[in-house]
Amino acid sequence: KAGVTQTPRYLIKTRGQQVTLSCSPISGHRSVSWYQQTPGQGLQFLFEYFSETQRNKGNFPGRFSGRQFSNSRSEMNVSTLELGDSALYLCASSFQGHTGELFFGEGSRLTVL
């Protein structure tokens, strides 16, 4: 069974731009969550989607948004990029999302210049 796939793996943007990251969950998994990983703040929860609905959201500004499609694939978007948005963005999937057992992708490393 294929794992969680994230694209792109690496990207460089400049301040003020926007970025869209994509995540394909493990086949059969309906819950997709997103985490931001930085050296200073560690792993922080962004949001979680299940059946195309956002079920939970972390403490991030409205510049961070996401969506989920009917095939469970998910995208997250960051608008008006700031230097502090440089991070590894991790997508995780689970069957239904209520167990705490997550399967992570390898992440998309975003650098904002």
Add this chain to the structure above:
Amino acid sequence: QQQVKQSPQSLIVQKGGISIINCAYENTAFDYFPWYQQFPGKGPALLIAIRPDVSEKKEGRFTISFNKSAKQFSLHIMDSQPGDSATYFCAAYITGTASKLTFGTGTRLQVTL
């Protein structure tokens, strides 16, 4: 507010030794405590997890010890091997809260020959 505190930040252990990583939590509503292992360039992977109704769980060389009254839990890696060199994250979760894990800050473990 850091709800899960993890120590030490880094750890060097000789091959064959015991690696011990400690975590403490504040919110008594947490009811699932997983440990994730992350290798460079990879996403975190679930290693072992415990619920507060047991005091210890062992899987191979990995053991979680849990002290509910002290709100502390720890990971013990017996007979540590160079292949165990990775960053370890403890986490805490409230069942039903839609994949929102609260992670510790991580421990970088290096196992030397």
